[in-house]
Amino acid sequence: MPKVSHRQQQEEPVLAYELHGNLYLNITYHCTLRCAFCPKFQGSWEVQNYDLLLTREPEADEVLTAAGDPARYKEIVFCGLGEPTLRLDTLVAVAKALKARGAQHIRINTDGLANLVYGRDVTPELAQWVDSVSISLTAQDEATYDRHTRSKRPGAYAAMLDFARAAKASGIAVTLTAINGLEGVDIAACEEIARQLGVKFRRRELDVVG
Ligand code: SF4
Secondary structure (H helix, E strand, O other): OOOOOOOOOOOOOOOEEEEOOEEEEOOOOOOOOOOOOOHHHHOOOEEOOEEOOOOOOOOHHHHHHHHOOHHHOOOEEEOOOOOHHHHHHHHHHHHHHHHHOOOOOEEEEEOOOHHHHHOOOOHHHHHOOOOEEEEEOOOOOHHHHHHHHOOOOOOHHHHHHHHHHHHHHOOOEEEEEEEEOOOOOOHHHHHHHHHHHOOEEEEEEOOOOO
């Protein structure tokens, strides 16, 4: 059995956790955005009974040890209460090693701002090891996006859409997501944006990780 730990049961940070038959990896607590709806800004780092608070950024070998045998899972997902691409080198090192150990499918749940953060297109590098990305579209327009994500970076919304295009062009399967029930968010309009980009769309529910 892989080491999947609840903080309630032991004091070790939760670097890997199981949900929906998938394995989720928690590699950072830093974010580019400061989403008003994020549980961590309500003082909670708990997601489905897993306390995802990290007191430091884990090394790649620590994440790999926590992941155990990656071949056991249909999907391995980089997703915590932080933005995985902010640790690009660690993410790539872990994804590469997981693939070498038999991982079937690797996904990143991301804000889609990596190219804006790094000032270059990182999707060709990701495409070597990552099969899919789930990108937080969040809203159908920039004003609604900025209101909910409280982005400090000008042009974040356009950069996120450019990242989706770039990831698709690099051969990564792209899904855009938006959260049903957020004030002012038009799910049908979000779905139409995904359709126009030629990528998938998934409606998420507030506080449900996946
Ligand atoms: S990107 Fe995700 S983890 Fe980061 S603040 Fe927004 S909802 Fe929270």
